[in-house]
Amino acid sequence: MPDARNASTAGAFERDESYVNDRIVADAPAGAPTGDRVGAMRWPVEPGRYRLVAARACPWAHRGVIVRRLLGLEDVISLGLVSPTHGEESWRFDLDPDGRDPVLGIHLLREAYDARIPDYPKGVTVPAIVDVPTGQLVTNDFPQITLDLSTEWREHHREGAPDLWPEALRDEMEPIMRRIYTEVNNGVYRCGFAADQQSYDAAYERLWAALDWLEDYLADRRYLVGDHITEADVRLFTTLVRFDAVYHGHFKCNRQKLSEMPVLHAYLRDLFQTPGFGDTTDFPQIKEHYYVVHTDINPTKVVPLGPDLAGLLEPSGRESLGGSPWGAGTAPGPVPKAERVPATNTPLGERA
Numbered sequence: 001m002p003d004a005r006n007a008s009t010a011g012a013f014e015r016d017e018s019y020v021n022d023r024i025v026a027d028a029p030a031g032a033p034t035g036d037r038v039g040a041m042r043w044p045v046e047p048g049r050y051r052l053v054a055a056r057a058c059p060w061a062h063r064g065v066i067v068r069r070l071l072g073l074e075d076v077i078s079l080g081l082v083s084p085t086h087g088e089e090s091w092r093f094d095l096d097p098d099g100r101d102p103v104l105g106i107h108l109l110r111e112a113y114d115a116r117i118p119d120y121p122k123g124v125t126v127p128a129i130v131d132v133p134t135g136q137l138v139t140n141d142f143p144q145i146t147l148d149l150s151t152e153w154r155e156h157h158r159e160g161a162p163d164l165w166p167e168a169l170r171d172e173m174e175p176i177m178r179r180i181y182t183e184v185n186n187g188v189y190r191c192g193f194a195a196d197q198q199s200y201d202a203a204y205e206r207l208w209a210a211l212d213w214l215e216d217y218l219a220d221r222r223y224l225v226g227d228h229i230t231e232a233d234v235r236l237f238t239t240l241v242r243f244d245a246v247y248h249g250h251f252k253c254n255r256q257k258l259s260e261m262p263v264l265h266a267y268l269r270d271l272f273q274t275p276g277f278g279d280t281t282d283f284p285q286i287k288e289h290y291y292v293v294h295t296d297i298n299p300t301k302v303v304p305l306g307p308d309l310a311g312l313l314e315p316s317g318r319e320s321l322g323g324s325p326w327g328a329g330t331a332p333g334p335v336p337k338a339e340r341v342p343a344t345n346t347p348l349g350e351r352a
Contacts, residue, residue: 045153054126065280069276184214191204274325278312283345
């Protein structure tokens with residue numbers, strides 16, 4: 001998760017948006033990475049070489065997990081999952097036997113960061129792509145990671161994979177995705193980490209202006225852009241699915257629950273019931289992360305038992321708006337057994 005603790009002296013939350021911005025690209029020569037521009041390298045696309053390290057709790061990492069599944073890259077890029085909680089230094093592989101990632105052989109994600117940049121000076125974040133042979137971080141540039149999975153890894157997509165970053169729609173998608181990022185994805189954090197009343201009030205009004213816009217915008221279209229799922233929908237989903245469980249109460253985004261907004265909640269239900277979305281969502285891990293790690297907001301570390309999220313399984317009725325999730329493609333197959341969210345951790349139950 002990108003560093004969520006950068007606040008200005010005025011009390012307004014500001015996110016650090018500088019990352020290790022190397023890229024894995026199809027036209028890079030095989031072998032060692034090559035120079036691209038100052039501070040960045042080009043790594044070659046090689047099936048089996050890289051490991052995506054993610055936290056199910058983290059909305060930014062959740063994007064990568066969803067896109068990898070939608071595109072059928074499970075056998076091409078392996079997945080390492082860290083614990084929903086972390087210490088001051090790093091995310092930990094506490095979910096694995098002996099607390100050690102079975103592929104990378106490390107206890108802390110920081111070890112991969114330090115292998116690339118000794119004494120890495122910034123926050124250790126997920127998602128991160130790690131080069132398995134060297135154990136080095138390749139990139140933690142989360143907005144670019146998913147776009148590259150869609151474009152640079154195209155040769156290795158499953159048959160019937162959706163085009164999540166269609167070239168013909170990019171000019172329309174880019175401003176919408178930017179607005180979703182600044183006003184919604186980051187907007188909930190701006191509310192949650194505001195350090196004074198004035199900053200919180202401004203953040204709250206800004207967030208709800210964006211959510212009201214989306215309620216109107218999605219009233220007559222099934223997806224954000226075009227007639228099938230795109231990267232834009234993935235980016236919005238990971239915030240919306242956490243809204244009632246965490247952001248409404250924990251981050252004080254409490255004008256309404258999302259379940260009280262008929263259009264946005266129907267849109268969320270539609271996506272949640274689509275393979276790749278709900279079946280990668282782990283609500284206990286999500287709640288544990290926010291309520292346990294953010295001790296300045298919740299010093300008791302008590303994790304709430306609610307809310308009841310069974311409503312996510314109610315019919316959405318969005319099919320009447322036209323379009324289909326996959327366009328000309330097909331749904332992904334079942335979640336690999338080793339990557340399934342426990343049935344008790346999602347309203348999807350055994351269907352996950």
